[in-house]
Amino acid sequence: MKRVMSILITSLLCLAPCSCKAQEVDNSTVKSLDLERYLGSWYEIARFDHRFERGLTNAKAYYSLNTDGTISVTNCGMRNGKQKTSIGKAKLTDKADLLRVSFFGPFYSDYRVMMLSKDYSYALVGSKSSKYLWILSRTPEIPENTLQIILDVASGRGYDTDKLIWVEQFTD
Numbered sequence: 001m002k003r004v005m006s007i008l009i010t011s012l013l014c015l016a017p018c019s020c021k022a023q024e025v026d027n028s029t030v031k032s033l034d035l036e037r038y039l040g041s042w043y044e045i046a047r048f049d050h051r052f053e054r055g056l057t058n059a060k061a062y063y064s065l066n067t068d069g070t071i072s073v074t075n076c077g078m079r080n081g082k083q084k085t086s087i088g089k090a091k092l093t094d095k096a097d098l099l100r101v102s103f104f105g106p107f108y109s110d111y112r113v114m115m116l117s118k119d120y121s122y123a124l125v126g127s128k129s130s131k132y133l134w135i136l137s138r139t140p141e142i143p144e145n146t147l148q149i150i151l152d153v154a155s156g157r158g159y160d161t162d163k164l165i166w167v168e169q170f171t172d
Contacts, residue, residue, distance in 0.1 A: 025130040025158035029097035029112045037120045038113070039063045039071070042136040045122075045147070046164040050132065052086075052103075055079045057168040061136070063090070073101055078170075115153050117146075124150055126159075133159050140169035 044059035053059065059077035066072050071090040076083065088103035090111060100108040109132075115124035122142055125134040135142070135150055142150070151161050 025126070027112050027114060027126045027128065027130070027157070029095065029114055030116050031097070033097040033113055033116065034120075035065075035071075035092075035096065038116075038123075039065060040138075042123070042138065043140045043169055044077075044167045045135040045137050045142055045169075046166050047135070048131060048133045048163055049165050053077070056084065058170045059167050071099065073103075075103075077167075114157065115150065122146065122150065124154055130159065133164070135164070 040063060042061045042063070044061065047053060047059075053075075056077035056079050059075065062072075062074040062076075064072045066089070069092070071092075073088040073090050074085065075088075076085040078084065086103050088101055090099040090101040091108070093100055097113050099111040099113075101111045102108045110126075110128040112126045112128070113123055114126050117123070121138045123136045125136060126132055133154060135147075135154075155161050
């Protein structure tokens with residue numbers, strides 16, 4: 001009996017790392033990105049939940065080019081009736097479609113534009129990790145048929161789109 005318990009415990013310990021493994025996704029980026037066209041205002045339509053945006057509504061991002069060649073990143077939204085703003089910066093990498101973004105000093109994360117409409121009106125953005133996913137739009141709403149295309153692409157890449165949080169956008 002002791003030997004059986006030992007084998008069972010050892011088996012469970014061997015399987016434990018597999019159950020904690022991050023979901024495998026295809027987070028490859030678009031083939032090209034015209035940064036000048038990408039800069040400007042984006043509404044956050046949906047996102048995966050993470051602590052730094054938890055409870056945020058009316059979320060928007062603003063990207064502009066700095067004189068030193070980096071990109072100014074301003075994220076803002078409402079939480080509990082108060083305006084919240086975080087300012088960071090992004091830097092280019094050797095791949096035009098992959099940026100590195102930082103809001104916390106020297107710590108940078110991947111910003112991967114994985115899908116982008118030809119007219120730059122919507123984008124699907126991820127990171128190196130499967131834990132992050134955003135649907136962005138130049139307008140506060142995306143037509144249902146377009147949204148379904150984006151969701152199909154994200155799902156086809158291995159993302160669990162059921163985990164998306166739909167961001168309330170206040171329109172005037």
